[in-house]
Amino acid sequence: MAALETSADRASTSSESRSRLVAKRLVLRIVFAGVVFVGLWLTVTPPEGARGLQLLLGVAAMLAATLSHWAPGSGVLLAVAATTTAWALNLTADPFLLAGVGVFTSAERRGTRRFPWWLLVAGTLLMLVTFVFGGPPNLGGFEERMRGVLLGAVVLAVSWVLGVRTRQAQQVAEEQVRADERLRLARDVHDVLSHSLGAIGVRAGVTAHVDALGEPELREALRAIESQARDSLAELKLLLQRERDGKLETAAASLPLSGILRDVSATAKLAGLEVDLHYDSEVDQLPPSIRTTVHRVAQEAVTNALRHAGATRLTLTVTHTATDAVVAASDDGVGVSSGFSYGHGLTGMRERVRLLGGELCIDSGQPGFLLTARIPLPQHEGAAR
Incomplete structure (x- = not known):
């Protein structure tokens, strides 16, 4: 009976530790999303009458970064859609950092390859969408938007690579712990x-x-x-x-x-x-x-x-x-x-x-x-x- 109580106490302690870790990571995610929103969204002066749309898209990107904690795929799609639309309308200077949060989470949980083919396709699609919906090249601010999208593609790629490296490092650490325990x-x-x-x-x-x-x-x-x-x-x-x-x-x-x-x-x-x-x-x-x-x-x-x-x-x-x-x-x-x-x-x-x-x-x-x-x-x- 004492052994069962000890095992139950240990399981409860482990569960509490995991819960605290999850809560800590969620708080950090929310704080990071808020800093990006204030620093790279609200500081951009939108065209006349577009402040409401800017706030709406920014809040959607923030919620997507938070949502990616539970559903990384959905969070990435929502954050990319909101940020791409904002870039096309000259409403943000965020180089897809909020979308990168979801990309990092997805790679950390399921990523196996350092640079998958779909990442290159996604970056190309981002540039095409910005080119099509961002107005003709002779329109003012076009070069800045394209530079932002290119930087965003780099941010997404780096987020994926860092997520995969984190996953691999965790796997190596877990294997080492198991090997040490067996020894x-x-x-x-x-x-x-x-x-x-x-x-x-x-x-x-x-x-x-x-x-x-x-x-x-x-x-x-x-x-x-x-x-x-x-x-x-x-x-x-x-x-x-x-x-x-x-x-x-x-x-x-x-x-x-x-x-x-x-x-x-x-x-x-x-x-x-x-x-x-x-x-x-x-x-x-x-x-x-x-x-x-x-x-x-x-x-x-x-x-x-x-x-x-x-x-x-x-x-x-x-x-x-x-x-x-x-x-x-x-x-x-x-x-x-x-x-x-x-x-x-x-x-x-x-x-x-x-x-x-x-x-x-x-x-x-x-x-x-x-x-x-x-x-x-x-x-x-x-x-x-």
């Missing part, structure tokens, strides 16, 4: 399952290959494997619940880091890896995001020592200074003398550290792996206050 989720799932399944696999393998193991020891090993599996499922459930609720921090971020590190050490010990754990007394005061990253780096270091290095002992140290938090891990396992490839674990570890502006250094030699993660503290604060 983050894959990293979290790997961190949750890799450590626990690695420990379960090692412990199950040891249990299966020890012939002299008595029934009490076997039952104890099975209970430990069961407990580890249940803990992993619980953590995975919390992770998925966090994704549904839209929370950015894991549940572990609210727990003391010292306790989490001791739990990681205890899990490693059950799998046959001795961990020499050292940490500062104030690591629990680190910011939540850094505590989470330190937890995952330590967890992955233990997993690598268990699954890949064949180590029996791991030294894990977590310290911090006034500017950095440092995680150092070294094992006595089999290193790689030449080179090594980055799997999902090391890649995810490096990504986590880099997201916080830190640096991960890995040295594989003889013996074992040497890993150091250095994470800068926000605003050079040694602890969260």
Whole structure:
């Protein structure tokens, strides 16, 4: 029930945010239309007796710019018709800016091509209409009207191009957000399952290959494997619940880091890896995001020592200074003398550290792996206050 209420609250908040954004854009549209009407319509002195028609056409163009928020196509047609008529009668100096509002909106919502063929046709028709209804070329003001129409064609073309570019930029941003979300989720799932399944696999393998193991020891090993599996499922459930609720921090971020590190050490010990754990007394005061990253780096270091290095002992140290938090891990396992490839674990570890502006250094030699993660503290604060 709480999860349903949380989802409903989040949906309501998102709806309110969208409503505020729509209202803000509508107000900006109305203000822009009013500025154009005052600056480029009312400042033009119309022929005698044509002030009423000028006001009527100007208001129609303003309403069209506002209408284009809901119906861009209809808004563009109305604004173009009103502005073209006004240009033909020498009633405005608006270079189709109000029509451009609708063109921009239409391109932002449905545009795919930067410069469609119909835009060139529309510009040509505007010039023809102005030429036909604007009087003969020897009539005064004809050149000015033609220059205005040409400028209007440019304005409409630029409005379309800007709308398409805005649409494409939004699509790229949305795709990037989805890609980042998939990457983050894959990293979290790997961190949750890799450590626990690695420990379960090692412990199950040891249990299966020890012939002299008595029934009490076997039952104890099975209970430990069961407990580890249940803990992993619980953590995975919390992770998925966090994704549904839209929370950015894991549940572990609210727990003391010292306790989490001791739990990681205890899990490693059950799998046959001795961990020499050292940490500062104030690591629990680190910011939540850094505590989470330190937890995952330590967890992955233990997993690598268990699954890949064949180590029996791991030294894990977590310290911090006034500017950095440092995680150092070294094992006595089999290193790689030449080179090594980055799997999902090391890649995810490096990504986590880099997201916080830190640096991960890995040295594989003889013996074992040497890993150091250095994470800068926000605003050079040694602890969260």
